[in-house]
Amino acid sequence: MSDKLPQNRNNEEVDLLVLFDYFGKSINRVINFFYKIIKGIFSFFIYALKPFIRNFKLIASVVLVSAILGFIIQKTQRDVYTSQMLVKPYFDSKYQLVTNIKYYNALINEKDYAQLQEIFNISEEDTKQIISFDIHSGPENENDKIVQYDEFLKSIDSSRAKNISFKEFVENRSIYSGDVFQIEVFSHKKDIFRSLEEGLNTTFTNTYSVKKMQKRDSLISIERQNILSSIKQVDSLQKVYIDVMNDEANSNKGSYTTKDGMSFIQERTKTKEYELLKESMQLRQALSELDAQKVEEDVYFDTLSSFQDTGEKYTSIWRVYTLIFPLAAFVTLCFVFTGKNIIRFIVNYEA
Structure with missing residues (x-):
């Protein structure tokens, strides 16, 4: 029993060492992965900047000449x-x-x-x-x-x-x-x-x-005549109701007494003066809107x-x-240098 206990401890220590070694290698792989990415980005920028550093005088001269040329053209432009x-x-x-x-x-x-x-x-x-x-x-x-x-x-x-x-x-x-x-x-x-x-x-x-304006005017004219006709009918009905009410108000037959001494009150005629007044107002409002539409849109446009x-x-x-010319010249040089490097890479490339 005592011999097995140290053996188990040794196995546990070995397992821990293996586990730590595995984690250590994994961390190193992750660090190396990010290192390669950063190094690749850095190398790309260095490689891209090399032609500009080598040809700095040429680039500066071209940009300066372009700026002067742009300034001259800008001053001569109307x-x-x-x-x-x-x-x-x-x-x-x-x-x-x-x-x-x-x-x-x-x-x-x-x-x-x-x-x-x-x-x-x-x-x-x-x-x-x-x-x-x-x-x-x-x-x-x-x-x-x-x-x-x-x-x-x-x-x-x-x-x-x-x-x-x-x-x-x-x-x-x-x-x-x-x-x-x-x-x-x-x-x-x-x-x-x-x-x-x-x-x-x-x-x-x-x-x-x-033609569209003429058609609109014709439709407005027809609708206007219809509204005027309706207003005339409403006014006629209102006049009839008023006459009936006046006759009933002035009539002595509103109440009477029979021979037996019983009194009766004659029921007044039911009229719709309020409904007619409301309808008349609505018709006149519609007529006013039609006239306003024709006045507002009596031309083909408003300024x-x-x-x-x-x-x-x-x-x-x-x-x-003075800004466009130097920028265009610089972009052109970038394409030229990039094209030269691509061609050189293709020529020297070996599979």
């Missing part, structure tokens, strides 16, 4: 001015507006200044100062988006509407989804924008919009904000050539 105009089209004239904006840009690209001169009624010299036209959806709040979403759901099948969320609608809607549009003009001349407004105002009218008399100077990072 200033660009821009101005915005907010409009609200009616009767689907927004489709014609977007089409015409594209047409104007095509004329500018083709340098068809005669056609532009005729459209905007400006001199040929001013026409040549126009750089481009642009159109965007106008400013809108969350409530405007919700209203557009509700109108969209009403225009499609109910089974499809369940699968289209508000977020998907907002992300995938086109420029035609909005009701307000921002027209932006770029020009080398800073005070040309007001003179372009009259020509732009003619872009909203087309045959489709004219919410006109062009400024003097445009603001247009600035963009892409016009800062």
Whole structure:
């Protein structure tokens, strides 16, 4: 019994040593794994920076020359001015507006200044100062988006509407989804924008919009006649009820006594003056809303904000050539050095 006890202790010590040795090797493997990763990343950066260190003078010279060249070009470039105009089209004239904006840009690209001169009624010299036209959806709040979403759901099948969320609608809607549009003009001349407004105002009218407005006016006229007819009928009924009530009030036959001395009170005629008054008010309110609709939308568009008399100077990072040219030169050199190293690696590679 005493001989077995020391033997068991020795076995336990051996097991502990084996376990510690296993844990030690595992920890070393983990440390070596992370060491190799860090060393690989460090080696990659060193290898990538070597060409730039070796060719530092060349890179600095190219970047400096590019910066000087960009500065010269930037100083020789003509200033660009821009101005915005907010409009609200009616009767689907927004489709014609977007089409015409594209047409104007095509004329500018083709340098068809005669056609532009005729459209905007400006001199040929001013026409040549126009750089481009642009159109965007106008400013809108969350409530405007919700209203557009509700109108969209009403225009499609109910089974499809369940699968289209508000977020998907907002992300995938086109420029035609909005009701307000921002027209932006770029020009080398800073005070040309007001003179372009009259020509732009003619872009909203087309045959489709004219017919749609005429159809709307015809429907309003028919509905107005129906409402007026209903009001006339209600007024006639009100007059009849009033006459009946006056007759009953002035009549002596409201109560009478029989020969036996029994008194009777004649029941008055039941009328609906309150219901008729309420209906009359509703009809007149509907008539007022129809008239207001025709007054508010009696044109093909409303100008919410006109062009400024003097445009603001247009600035963009892409016009800062003192920054763009050196950056482009540096990126080009990076591709050149990387390409050379890849080619050298492929040539010297041995499987």
